[in-house]
Each structure stands twice: as structure tokens, then as C-alpha cells.
Amino acid sequence: MKNNTLLEVGNVEVSLNNEKIIRNLHFTLDQGEICALVGHNGAGKTVTMKTIMGIQEKSQGDIKLNSVSIDADYLQYKSQYSYIPEEPILFTELTVLQHFQLYGTSYKVPENVFEERVNYYVNGFELNGKLHEFPDGLSKGMRQKVNIISNLITDAPLLIIDEPFIGLDENSAYFLEKEIKRKSQQGITILITSHVIERVKKFCDSYIMLKNGEIINKGQIDNLSQIERRFTT
Ligand SMILES: Nc1ncnc2c1ncn2[C@@H]1O[C@H](COP(=O)(O)OP(=O)(O)OP(=O)(O)O)[C@@H](O)[C@H]1O
Secondary structure (H helix, E strand, C coil): CCCCEEEEEEEEEEEECCEEEEEEEEEEEECCCEEEEECCCCCCHHHHHHHHHCCCCCCEEEEEECCEECCCCHHHHHCCEEEECCCCCCCCCCCHHHHHHHHHHHCCCCHHHHHHHHHHHHHHCCCCCCCCCCHHHCCHHHHHHHHHHHHHCCCCCEEEEECCCCCCCHHHHHHHHHHHHHHHHCCCEEEEECCCHHHHHHHCCEEEEEECCEEEEEEEHHHHHHHHHHCCC
């Protein structure tokens, strides 16, 4: 399911402390596209993702998700993406299962589908036996898995993922890679940042390369290897 535009980012600029951090940000992502957002430390990847999510205010431009402008109807816009941050955001007073329920309810996942997905992901990410534990009793990698699963159980059309592989064991990293591809086949669009370029090259369709807050290159992922020496970590 490809070729229908899902995300439209038009001439976006972001200023922080009177300094232009992002300039002329202009790109689209299709339904089902998996796009790697790459660049050196400080290139602007996190600010770009936060701007797309509406967490960071832009000073210029427009962003549309499924034709809904971020400025016109933010609640409707926001319901169409989910976000896996690099550092897990968990609630100390909620169990693992309660985290999943929070996301399942917020994103209106039907109950029978929810249970099926929880079982599937808990097995896939080897979190069996942890459903009733609290985040403080989990390892760092396990907390990251709770964050990942919470977002994977939603059907949000856009999934934004920030550096997910660091800290995950190999089985789980491989499982996540397969899941991202499966989501894409279902028509979900994925925007992912990672410095683990060899890994993302295996499953991404396209890339956007940032430098000093500007897109300096973008295209099909196959072309990335020719120029990757310019940005690798
Ligand atoms: N709150 C802020 N105030 C001022 N400048 C900021 C702020 N947050 C980020 N920046 C600046 O914006 C630029 C882009 O930062 P960003 O975090 O987006 O980089 P990145 O590509 O995600 O880097 P990394 O690979 O290290 O995560 C950097 O120059 C950074 O110093």
C-alpha cells in the first residue's frame, strides 16, 4: 500500500533562543514508507521529530498528517501518530500491563485485538512474566521494550521512532526490525532515526539526511551507501 502521501512537511523553520535550528525543511512521506532520518550529532533530527509531533513550536511552514494541518486541528493530528522515544517515558505507579492499557485505550484499540497484540508482543520481545511488574523493577532494556510495545499496539498511521536499537538485545532488535517491516506492509508510515546505519539500511525504503538543520540529501535507501561516509557517527 504505497504512493498515497501521509505526511507533508512544507518549508518548516524552527528557532530556539533566537537561533534558526531548522531551515527549509520540506519533504513528504507516503503511506507505508519507512524513512530513515540520519545525520551527525546535533544535525537536527530530534528537533525535527519534535516539530512533526507538535512538541516543538515551528516559526514557519505547515505540517499535515492525512491532510490534517497541525495548526488547524492538533488533537485530530496528534491522534494519528505514535512515538517511541530513545529514553523510555514510563509511569512509576503503573504496571507494564497498565501501560499497554493506557495506550490501547487512548488509541481506541478494540479489546480483543488489544489482548492478541499484547500476547504477541510480550512473546516477541521476551517480556513474559513481567506484565504485573512496575517499571522500577525492570532493567533498562525491559523498560525500553515496554515503551516500544505500548506504541506498537496502536494503529496510528505514523510511527515515529528515535534510536530504538541501542540497549535492545539482539533477538529483540531483530524482532523490532521485522515488526517495522510488517507495519509498513499494513500501510503504516515509519520515520526512524538511528546511528546504527547498517541496521536501518536493511529495512528502510528511503532516507533524509540532515546537516546543520537542513536537508542536504534525500532519496532511496540504496543510494545511501555511496555517501554515508559523510555522516556516520
Ligand atoms: N532546547 C534547545 N535550545 C537551544 N538549542 C537546542 C535545543 N535543543 C536542541 N538544540 C540545538 O539544536 C541542534 C539540533 O539538535 P538535535 O537534538 O535535534 O540533534 P540530533 O540530530 O538529534 O543529535 P543527536 O544525534 O546527538 O541526538 C543542536 O545544535 C542543538 O544544540
